[in-house]
Amino acid sequence: MTDNDNGSRTKRLKRHFGGAVSGDQFWPRPEIVDNLVNTIKDGESVSLFGLRRIGKSSAMAEAARIISQGKDANKYTIVEIDAQDYNALDKLLTEILVAVPSDSNLFTSLKKRLIGNRMFPEAVKKGLELILNMGGSDADFSKSLPNYWGPVCAEIIKAIEESGTQLILMIDEFPYMCKNLLAKEGGRDFVDNLLATFRNWRQGPVTMVMSGSIGMQFLIREHQLEFLHFNDCFAVDIPPLASRAEAKAMLDALVQSTEVDNWLEETSETLLDEVTVYYPSFLQHAFSRLKAANVRSRPQIEEHFAEHIRPAWDSTFFDQFDIRLKVYDEVLRDLSRAVFAQMADDKHVLRDDLAAAITTTQQEQLTEALKILKEDGFLSRRAARDGSESWRFCSPLVETWWQQRQSKKVKK
């Protein structure tokens, strides 16, 4: 924090646009992160799914930073992994084991229970030894592990329990990993098993945080997985910043911490006018683009947004909705469109009204479809005390996308 000319306090924020940010690159979002930290510390597992680039990985990384720097940090062992490219169990297991600090009680217990385990065949023991001692893995282990996954996991759980730590397992892009595994031969049973194992872990000493830009509910439908294996996580949403004033404060903090020539109040105000939906990534990206292009006055900025910034956003943000819908089966796609057509002017629509507007066959699938649309970042839900339920687009972005697509259709 530094004093500005008015004597008020201005926060600083290191500019970064790309992957997850935390610490001095993370604009504080206590309304999301405090809840996340408290939930995790209480041992409740969390899912963080939704739109692309809204800050899911960053919220997870910031929660990990806060917990690992807290007064009671020694109660927890945090393992953070990005599973997007994983298509085999040994990679996942390797990452988990490698992340355990080698001077911890947990590490000692793991070594004793895994390497010294007389029930495992040599290939599995050798593989586990290679991981724990050198962070490596070999082909024989990769082949044998699926047959011993259950017993290996059981030993890991015992090791965690005996070491007295709470293992916080943060898996980014968890659904992508499941998708990769599902594409392999025997994938369905394999993933069902994995989900069952992880559920057991969560019922024990492991708290999981799973995030992803695609949700799990559609994979569950597509591959007829057991949904009970994944219905025990607390879903955290990431909305845009709450107000223009907060967006302005974040932008001021970026300007304050960056070497940028001739940046004017007019530059910031026009940027905010053009952005309209205040996700931190939009502010970071627009700030970086205007800075680099040396664009500072209102007319220049409006032009730059129309020519460069908004088209780039269209391909990152709007295309994701089209891609998602295309992946859905025809029944789900038609049903989704019928539901979107009922959404109006940023207002909640009663579930009963939605049901009344669709066919009887579609009504049978409405509950499942709404669950998927919520997790995939299309809709959000409210439940009233009287039991009534209502739905709306979860972000102005989705609404704008839908309106754009409708007007294109009308023009055709």
Ligand SMILES: Nc1ncnc2c1ncn2[C@@H]1O[C@H](COP(=O)(O)OP(=O)(O)OP(=O)(O)O)[C@@H](O)[C@H]1O
């Ligand atoms: N609280 C924040 N403070 C500052 N910048 C942020 C914050 N949250 C997100 N960002 C910006 O948004 C970018 C994307 O964030 P992040 O990678 O966490 O999003 P994501 O939802 O995980 O994206 P993806 O869907 O691509 O995985 C970051 O690189 C950063 O520029």
Ligand SMILES: [Mg+2]
């Ligand atoms: Mg991410």
